[in-house]
Amino acid sequence: MILKTVEALRSQAAVWRAAGETIGLVPTMGALHDGHLSLVRTARAECDRVIVTIFVNPTQFNNPEDLKTYPRDEARDIELLSEAGVDAIFLPSVEQMYPQGFATSLKVGALAERLEGAHRPGHFDGMATVVTKLFSMSGADTAFFGEKDWQQLQIIRRFTADLNLPIRIVGCATLREEEGLAMSSRNRRLGAAARARAVAIPQTLARAARTIRQGAEVADALAQARDDLHKAGFSPIDYVAFCDAETLEPVSALNDRPARLLVAATLDGVRLIDNLAV
Structure with missing residues (x-):
């Protein structure tokens, strides 16, 4: 009804x-x-x-x-x-x-x-x-x-x-397209070429999460993630952040509390967000 x-x-x-x-x-x-x-x-x-x-x-x-x-x-x-x-x-x-x-x-x-x-x-x-x-x-x-x-x-x-x-x-849990892009109503506004490049967001998050788990400095992992997104054509990149999963306060290293990588960036005029547990 x-x-x-x-x-x-x-x-x-x-x-x-x-x-x-x-x-x-x-x-x-x-x-x-x-x-x-x-x-x-x-x-x-x-x-x-x-x-x-x-x-x-x-x-x-x-x-x-x-x-x-x-x-x-x-x-x-x-x-x-x-x-x-x-x-x-x-x-x-x-x-x-x-x-x-x-x-x-x-x-x-x-x-x-x-x-x-x-x-x-x-x-x-x-x-x-x-x-x-x-x-x-x-x-x-x-x-x-x-x-x-x-x-x-x-x-x-x-x-x-x-x-x-x-x-x-x-x-x-976030549902994703076959190529890994998080499902979003805003994805409809992406052209075919931009849609193919947008997969850089989940790929970048996964790469940053992996390097942080392996002991990389968080600041270095975030800087690399921003660079990867720039190379994929995202601009502006509002943030790439590593935060406490509950309070969302920035953290500089893995600890005994759940943490989250979060990103917001624009591709061809479409602003996309995503996040990943670390």
Whole structure:
């Protein structure tokens, strides 16, 4: 079923909860690919009912042109989700999510200020606000997010814990194309030649992770990674970072805590992000 108002979403969720059924939530901005559908499959395996939301959230775009060009394909998205057996698709308008007079925003502090936050001011405030609203509207028991947006996942875990929100957050492994490129809606904007060169991102991450595990200096591994991406045609390269997996604070060597390599770089006008555990 397709739901377009907050009232309809809440009413349907209330029916399921009254029947003792658990609800899984998969928030998306549409332009769905198999990475999104893998979240749906995980949600269906863990929950009685699955809601997928499709909303291109304007408040998390600091670049109006990026919002304008963000891929949209609502008809195909609905077809894919129907085939996947989703119980409800929530398709709200901007007016439903941000009615006249809306004046509240969630801010997550230092965790949201580095990496993506440093290059996309306000992005995570908008993301955190809309995700919190979706949690409240759906009354879901569990929400599912991809690990490709690693920083986003850590921020969601942080504010969910900080605000004592009654929902479980599940991170799902990044799905990749056959050549290794992380699945992303933005990949649609890459031409064939750029698509072939974009594989340099996962290859560079894998090479840097391997050299760090073998004892190379982290600074040297990161410098080499930046050089490799430049040679592949990426410009600008916003960051190549080696961070604590939870706090995202930069670390200069492997230790007893999980660590993550993260990258953001632009190829032929398309900004791509990726990450890899080390």
